[in-house]
Amino acid sequence: MSKGFASNYRIILLATGVIGCFCALGTRLVFLHVIDRDELVRVVEKARRQIIPESARRGDILDTRGNILATSRSMIVLGVDPQSLRPEDEKKWPELAALIEMSFPELKRILEKKTRPAPIVPPESGNAAETSSLPLFSSTLGAAEIAEKPVSPDDDMQLDERVGVNGERLIRWARLHESISETTYAKIDALGIKGVYGSRVYRRAYPHNSLASHVVGYVNKAGEAAAGIEAYADFYLHGRDGWREGERDGKGREVAQFRTRAVTAADGYSVTLSLDATVQHILEEELQEIATTYKPQKATIIVSDPRTGFILGLANYPSFNLNEYGKLSKADQGMMRNIAVADIYEPGSTFKIVAASGALNENLVNPATTFDCSITQIDYRGRPRNLPGEDHHFTEPLAVAQIISKSSNRGAAQLAMLLGEKRFYDYARAFGFGQVTGFPVGGEIPGMMAPPEKWDGLTITRMPMGHSVAATPLQMHMAMGVIASGGVLLRPQIIKQISDARGEVAYRYTTVVKHRVMTEQTAATMCKLLKGVPIEGTGRAAAIPDYEVAGKTGSTQKIIDGRYSNHHHVASFVGFFPASRPQVAISVFIDDATSVTGSYASGGSVAAPSFKRIGEQLIQYLDIKPVYSTAGTNSIVMGGARQ
Amino acid sequence: MKASSSPGFINHLLVYTLVMICFSGSIGLGTVWMRHQISLTANTTKQLDARLSAVDRYLAEATAAAESERDANVLLRRNTEWNLGLVLPNQAQIVHVTEDPVMRLASKRNRALFGDRAATVAFPLALRR
Numbered sequence: 001m002s003k004g005f006a007s008n009y010r011i012i013l014l015a016t017g018v019i020g021c022f023c024a025l026g027t028r029l030v031f032l033h034v035i036d037r038d039e040l041v042r043v044v045e046k047a048r049r050q051i052i053p054e055s056a057r058r059g060d061i062l063d064t065r066g067n068i069l070a071t072s073r074s075m076i077v078l079g080v081d082p083q084s085l086r087p088e089d090e091k092k093w094p095e096l097a098a099l100i101e102m103s104f105p106e107l108k109r110i111l112e113k114k115t116r117p118a119p120i121v122p123p124e125s126g127n128a129a130e131t132s133s134l135p136l137f138s139s140t141l142g143a144a145e146i147a148e149k150p151v152s153p154d155d156d157m158q159l160d161e162r163v164g165v166n167g168e169r170l171i172r173w174a175r176l177h178e179s180i181s182e183t184t185y186a187k188i189d190a191l192g193i194k195g196v197y198g199s200r201v202y203r204r205a206y207p208h209n210s211l212a213s214h215v216v217g218y219v220n221k222a223g224e225a226a227a228g229i230e231a232y233a234d235f236y237l238h239g240r241d242g243w244r245e246g247e248r249d250g251k252g253r254e255v256a257q258f259r260t261r262a263v264t265a266a267d268g269y270s271v272t273l274s275l276d277a278t279v280q281h282i283l284e285e286e287l288q289e290i291a292t293t294y295k296p297q298k299a300t301i302i303v304s305d306p307r308t309g310f311i312l313g314l315a316n317y318p319s320f321n322l323n324e325y326g327k328l329s330k331a332d333q334g335m336m337r338n339i340a341v342a343d344i345y346e347p348g349s350t351f352k353i354v355a356a357s358g359a360l361n362e363n364l365v366n367p368a369t370t371f372d373c374s375i376t377q378i379d380y381r382g383r384p385r386n387l388p389g390e391d392h393h394f395t396e397p398l399a400v401a402q403i404i405s406k407s408s409n410r411g412a413a414q415l416a417m418l419l420g421e422k423r424f425y426d427y428a429r430a431f432g433f434g435q436v437t438g439f440p441v442g443g444e445i446p447g448m449m450a451p452p453e454k455w456d457g458l459t460i461t462r463m464p465m466g467h468s469v470a471a472t473p474l475q476m477h478m479a480m481g482v483i484a485s486g487g488v489l490l491r492p493q494i495i496k497q498i499s500d501a502r503g504e505v506a507y508r509y510t511t512v513v514k515h516r517v518m519t520e521q522t523a524a525t526m527c528k529l530l531k532g533v534p535i536e537g538t539g540r541a542a543a544i545p546d547y548e549v550a551g552k553t554g555s556t557q558k559i560i561d562g563r564y565s566n567h568h569h570v571a572s573f574v575g576f577f578p579a580s581r582p583q584v585a586i587s588v589f590i591d592d593a594t595s596v597t598g599s600y601a602s603g604g605s606v607a608a609p610s611f612k613r614i615g616e617q618l619i620q621y622l623d624i625k626p627v628y629s630t631a632g633t634n635s636i637v638m639g640g641a642r643q
Numbered sequence: 644m645k646a647s648s649s650p651g652f653i654n655h656l657l658v659y660t661l662v663m664i665c666f667s668g669s670i671g672l673g674t675v676w677m678r679h680q681i682s683l684t685a686n687t688t689k690q691l692d693a694r695l696s697a698v699d700r701y702l703a704e705a706t707a708a709a710e711s712e713r714d715a716n717v718l719l720r721r722n723t724e725w726n727l728g729l730v731l732p733n734q735a736q737i738v739h740v741t742e743d744p745v746m747r748l749a750s751k752r753n754r755a756l757f758g759d760r761a762a763t764v765a766f767p768l769a770l771r772r
Contacts, residue, residue, distance in 0.1 A: 011653055018660065057703075068710040074700035182697075182704050200700075207710035256685035257678070281715040546739070620732060626739055 048247040052254065055202055056239030057501075059268030061216055061229055063277040064312075064496055069216050070230065070322075073205045075179035076198040078188065082114045082171050084195030092191045099188055100177045110176065115168040116159060179203055204230075206322035212280045213322045214338040215273070215314055215441060215494060221326065227336065229271060229494070232440045236498050236506075239268030267501040274310035274496045274509075279303055282617045283315035286610055291317050294593035294606060300340045300473045301614065306481045306576050306585040308511045309490030314340055314474075338442030344470040345570045345591070348556030349407045349538075349603070351428075351466030351476075353483065355415040356404055357526050358427035361518040364418045367529060370397035373410040380417050385461050387413055404529045405537030407553060409465040416464035421452035424464070430517040431479040431489065433471050438491045438512075447471040466556060473572075477587040480552070480574040483530065484582035487523035489514045531579045534608070542573055542608035544615050546626045550582075551575020551611065553603035558592065568592050569600055573607035577615060578627040584618055586611050 032040065061070035078100060097107040160170035176196070180188065185198055204219040217228015225234040242265030247258040283301045290299050296317070303313040320328055320335040328335065337343070359365045373394040377384050388409040403411030416424045429435065434449030448470040455463075462468045471479075474492060482489050491512035498507045518526075530550035534543035538553040554572035557564040571593055576585040588610045593601035618624060711717065722729050740747060 011657070015653065015656065015660075057699075067713065068706065071703065071707050071710070073704055073707050182700055205707045207707055208714045209716075211714070254689070255682075256689040257682045259685070278715065616733075617731070620737070 048249075048255075048258075049245070050248045050254070051243055051245050054242035054244065054265040056241050056265040057202055057267040058204065058219070058239060059237040059270040059501070061233075061237070062270060062272045063212075063275050063280075064273060065276060065278075066272075067277045068207055069212060069273070069275075069277065070204060070206050072202045074182055074200055075203040076177075076182070076185040077175065077201055078177040078180045078185070079173045079175050079197045079199070080111060081173055081195045081197060082111060085111060086194050089193045089195075092193050096188060096191060096193060096196070099184055099191075100180065102177070107176070110174050113174070114171060115164065115166075116157065116171055117168050173197060208277065209323055210319050210321045211277060211284065212275055212314070213319050214316050214336070214340070215275060216322060217441065218322050218325050228338075228441045229273065233271045233495065233498070236269040236271060239501075240266040242266070269501070269506060270499045270503075272496045272499065273494055274305075274312065275314070275494060276312050278621055279313040279618065280315060282614060282621070283313045284319070286614055287315050287317040287319075289613075290590060290593070290606075290610060293596065294590060294601060296590045296594070297592040298339050298343070299588075299590045299593075301589070301610070302340055302474060302477045302585075302587045303614070303618070304477065304481065304492065304585050306484030306490075306582045309478070309481065309485075309492050310496065310511075311492055311494045312584070314338075314494075316340060340473045341437075341439050341442040341444040342472070344445065344447050344472055345589070346467055346469065346556045347471045347476050348466040348554035348570065348572065349409075349412075350480070350552045350554035350572055350574045351469065351471075352404060352407065352412040352464060353480065353526065353530070353552060354428050354431055354433075355412045355419065355424060355464040356400060356529065357431075357483065357518050357522060358419045358424060359415040360400070360525055361427075361522040362419065362423065365400050365415065367401045367525060368399050370399050371403065371408075371411050371414045373398045373403070373408045373414075375410065378414065378417070380460065383457065385417075385457060387461055388465055388467075401529045401532055404552070405532035405535070407533075407538045412464035413461040416460055421455060421460055424460070425449075425452050427517070428463075428469070430515065431482055432475055432514075433469060433479065437472075437474055437478050438514075439474055440494060444474070445472060447475055466554060473587060473589045476554075476572070476574055476589075477585065480576065480587065481585050482517045483523050483526045483550070484576040484585050485523075486520045487518040488516050527579050527582075530575070534575075538602075538604045539573055539575070539608045539611075541604055542575060542611040542615075544577065544612055544619070547577050547615070547619070547624075548579035548627060549575055549577045549611075549615070550579035551608075553608060555600070555602040555604070567600060569602065571601050571603045571606040573603050573611045575611060578624065580627045583624050584615070584622065586614055586618075588614070 058072040060068050060072070063069055093107060093111065094104050097104040100107070156175045157171060158173040160172050163169055179201075180198070188196065188198075206213075206216065206218070213228075215228055217230035217232075218226055219230050220226045225231040225237070230237065242263045244262035245260050247255045249255050283303060287299055287301060290296065299317040301313070301315050302311065304311045316337075316339050318335045320332070325336070360367075373390065376387055378387055379385070390409055392406065394406070394408060398406065398408055398411050400411075400415070402408070403415065419427065428449060434447055436444045436446045438444075450459075450468075455468075459468050478489065478492055491514055493509055493512065495509050497505050497509060499505050527550050530552060531548055533539040533551055533553065534541075534549045539551055542549055542551055542553075552574055554570070554574070556570040556572070557566065558568040558570060559565070560568055570589060570591050572587070572589045574585075574587040576582040588607040590601065590606050590610075593606045595601040595605070597605055721727070
């Protein structure tokens with residue numbers, strides 16, 4: 001450096017200037033970072049700070065073999081900002097109309113409507129403020145840029161906050177389609193129509209449509225679990241939404257490096273049911289067959305594993321499509337009723353298992369004990385009681401086994417009289433009547449069974465044949481399960497396990513024994529008695545060749561206008577097989593079937609054949625092997641021979 | 644150059660100032676470069692995250708579509724449409740084996756080999772005289 005330059009006064013000036021600049025810069029920085037800091041930070045944060053919600057994916061509902069019964073699909077709510085549309089895109093409108101399956105005139109009407117009279121909603125509702133804050137993203141942006149914030153499906157239109165001179169507001173967003181698939185949206189995105197916007201939402205999808213609709217339930221458009229397992233297991237299914245806090249740039253895009261805090265969304269757990277989709281399909285196909293042939297008011301079929309109480313299938317007629325539940329009219333909403341647990345009926349002859357089991361368990365009778373079933377009146381507690389009528393006239397005294405197989409009303413009444421009101425009532429309660437079974441879905445009701453102190457003189461003769469008592473189909477099914485399970489009442493269960501999003505089992509449901517009803521020996525004896533029903537009794541149509549079937553028919557007269565009708569019945573067959581080693585319990589209930597063969601649609605003529613058809617299919621599907629029992633077990637107590 | 648002289652001090656000041664400016668500048672540039680890299684990495688992560696989410700969404704859609712195709716009613720319809728003629732086996736076609744399957748298969752095999760007749764076996768004997 002030359003001495004001349006260094007000694008020049010200009011260098012001092014330059015140095016002073018540089019230092020002055022630094023001082024000015026420093027002063028400004030002090031103002032920006034110290035004195036005005038709070039105000040500036042507030043302004044910047046207001047402009048740039050954002051909280052982005054992250055939706056958790058609702059868990060799946062699976063059947064016992066892992067088939068998906070309910071899942072969540074990402075769908076796009078498609079809309080348009082009519083103010084952003086460009087004239088050069090108009091030639092793409094017909095293609096857009098075709099993609100969203102909307103008529104072109106309808107699409108054109110929406111796209112060309114730019115304003116709407118204000119206000120569209122009452123100001124106090126607050127909807128306008130909420131909806132106007134929804135982030136909207138151009139379809140010309142990448143898929144990752146699409147808003148994940150759900151748009152309320154009730155909002156078809158969003159208006160500008162400012163009111164024009166003519167009292168109208170600009171339409172900022174109008175709905176084009178409620179749910180576009182990702183694939184379709186990719187095609188729409190490729191069209192590049194400026195102003196077409198999409199918001200991504202998770203929607204529930206039911207791949208099997210109406211299969212097990214009463215069990216699975218549904219999530220409504222507002223995202224609230226409304227029925228079935230969806231509602232019962234909502235705590236596990238819904239997951240936990242997350243959010244992240246960060247900043248956005250001038251175009252509203254997230255600036256990834258400025259993320260400050262984040263709570264990751266936790267996807268919902270998956271619920272695995274004990275229900276088997278194939279078994280369920282077999283039941284629903286059978287119900288369709290029943291509906292076509294007998295035109296009943298309603299019908300229900302239940303299949304369970306009697307050893308564990310887990311339900312393998314539960315189907316009702318009429319049913320509904322889970323994907324179209326919103327299209328049901330008010331009149332058709334009764335289809336959503338799970339009649340297996342929410343409807344009651346008089347169980348009829350199937351209830352005779354209570355009196356017979358009680359009398360056998362108390363050692364008051366044995367299978368060979370006979371009763372005169374031709375009498376019409378009997379003395380009980382010092383008073384003559386009228387016995388109920390019979391469908392058949394029995395000239396010979398009937399053994400207990402025959403009372404069951406031939407379904408004698410008078411025989412059942414005499415068995416109950418041997419027990420007495422209190423013990424008979426206690427046994428009926430022990431079988432689960434008059435109380436809820438604990439089935440988690442469908443709005444279960446307890447049925448009706450009055451305590452003995454409220455009985456009249458005839459109740460002890462009528463209740464044993466299944467009158468003066470009301471039960472749900474599931475209660476009757478589980479009561480038969482007591483005999484199949486060796487004498488214990490099990491809790492019916494539909495959920496097998498709950499797994500987290502990675503597939504790890506969080507909770508596994510196991511068999512729940514409520515209490516013991518009878519000894520194993522009595523249950524085995526009852527099994528033998530019930531085997532007679534399909535062999536020489538009222539349920540011959542339920543017999544499956546090579547298999548030991550145990551069951552009981554029921555034909556209950558319906559009460560029409562306050563009187564028992566001779567033309568309207570609830571036909572039922574409740575049973576299980578193989579009787580010596582029960583693997584499935586099947587119950588068929590058909591309400592008000594039209595008889596095609598006999599005078600009325602009885603359990604033996606209508607429900608028993610269904611039991612057989614279902615049983616034959618289950619034998620193959622579940623690989624149920626016949627029990628070739630050792631000597632003695634095939635010959636039932638009343639002497640019926642089995643080939 | 645005398646260190647204590649005024650011009651010498653100015654020279655040193657200028658040199659140090661320039662060095663400081665260069666040093667600060669390089670630190671500043673380094674910081675900017677680093678922040679740019681952070682930004683790039685964050686954006687890449689964000690894009691990967693978005694792509695993962697997109698793949699998950701497409702997977703969920705494909706799974707739902709595949710499950711719909713596996714519905715029993717759809718399969719039955721396909722069976723009819725494509726004339727596959729698939730039917731469930733009926734009970735008469737099923738033979739339940741209650742005995743030991745090994746013995747059953749062995750006897751079946753033996754029947755195929757020897758039929759129902761008794762086996763005749765010849766033993767050549769060599770007689771020595």
